[in-house]
Amino acid sequence: MSEKHLVCQxxxxxxxxxxxxxxxxxxxxxxTFINDPEGSEKLMATNKDIGQTFEKNTFGPCKQQPIPGGYKTCQAQVTQWTGFYEKITLDENGGKALMESSKATCPIGGPDCITITDHGQKAKPSQQQARKADPVATNQLNPAVDTEQYQTEQEQEQTNHAE
Structure with a gap:
């Protein structure tokens, strides 16, 4: 993986x-929100997010806790994070930013048993990206949109605002 993304809710x-x-x-x-212009959903995760910090607080049956006929249900509990980004510290909680390569420790599973499989950010195309898009490629991906016409309209609108 060439890029490392910050992790969010x-x-x-x-x-x-x-x-x-x-x-x-x-x-x-x-x-502190990331990849969330409205500031309503994507709170940035930090190494201070410990304890029961998951929506359901379970990863299903825990293979570290066998019982007759199966396994006990996991009760996810994070005691610490490793691999966080040292260069970002939030004022609000003093936490360091989690990266998609960060790992968590659980008292049952041990060090680094919990991994992040999706960082949680979602790409949202901007008007600037649409203006710079290759019309041929864009029309092949979405033939319902006339990219050249859209780009011309955006340039005219930008010119009108500049005057």
Missing amino acids: GAICQCKFGNTPDKLKVKTQKK
Whole structure:
């Protein structure tokens, strides 16, 4: 993986001893959002997001807890994160930003047993990207949109605002 993404609320996590993913829930801060222009959904996750910090707080049956006829249900509990980004510290909670390569420790599964399989950010094309898009490629992907006409309209609108 060439790029490393910051992790936000809604990131998909998986324990190597469970069989069901769960979504990360940021509970330690309420101010710093990433990839979320409205600032309503994508709180940035930090190494301070410990404890029961998942939506369902389970990864399904825990292979580290066998019982007759199967396994106990996981009760996800993060005690620490590793592999976080040292260069970003949030004022609100003093936490360091989690990266998609960060891993969590659970007291049952042990160090780094929980991984992040999807960082939670979603790409949202901007008007600037649409203006710079290759019309031939865009029309092949979406023939219902006349990209050249859209780009011309955007340029005219930008010129009108500049005057």
